[in-house]
Amino acid sequence: MDYGDKLFWLSVVIQRKYAEVCAEFDLTPAQATLLCAVRNEPRRMADLAASLGMTKNALSQLVDRTARRELVGRASSAQDRRVVMLSATPxxxxxxxxxxxxxxKxxxxxxxxxxxxxxxxxxRVATAIVDISDLSPPASNQRVTP
Incomplete structure (x- = not known):
């Protein structure tokens, strides 16, 4: 196996372990990822879609399914009514x-x-990879009050 194969199989190992944890909480991996992303503060839907590598439409469908379980909610930003914020319910x-x-754990x-x-x-390497990735928008974009 070459390096690309090893990285592919590493992603499978990680995804499988993650899916096991999610199933124990009766969540799909996508729902769990969404909840973890908004657990501490509201996030702009557009920024969240970019961070998660999803289209806005796909994220909206995920939010709809998760909102039906009363786990997340949408609100317009107080600063800009066109901006949709997503936050976790209690x-x-x-x-x-x-x-x-x-x-x-x-x-x-x-x-x-x-x-x-x-x-x-x-x-150390995993931390370095995440730290240089484009997973999160700049901090100035994250702190918008709903």
Whole structure:
């Protein structure tokens, strides 16, 4: 297997572990990701779609399904009525925090058979990759009150 194959299979290992955790909370991986993304503060729908690599339409459908479970809600921004903000409901916040905590606890298990130095290296490299990624919009775009 070449490096690309290894990265592909690493993504499968991560997705499988993540899906196991999500199922325990009766959430799809997409719903869990959405809840974790908005658990601490409201986010602009457009920014969230970009961060999650989804079209606005796909995110809207995901939000509709998750809102039917009363886990998230939409609101217009106080600064700009055209901007739609997404936030967790109180129930969604509790569930999002629980999912996030369980994922943070169990995802590192994928490296459990590595020695301590390799585990530290894995954590360092994974952190560096996320830190330089385009997963989050600039902080100035995130703090808009609904």
């Amino acid at each position: 129930t969604g916040k509790v569930l999002g925090e629980a999912v996030y905590a369980e994922v943070a 169990r995802l590192p298990e994928i490296a459990r058979n590595l020695d301590a130095d390799d585990q530290r290296d894995f954590e």
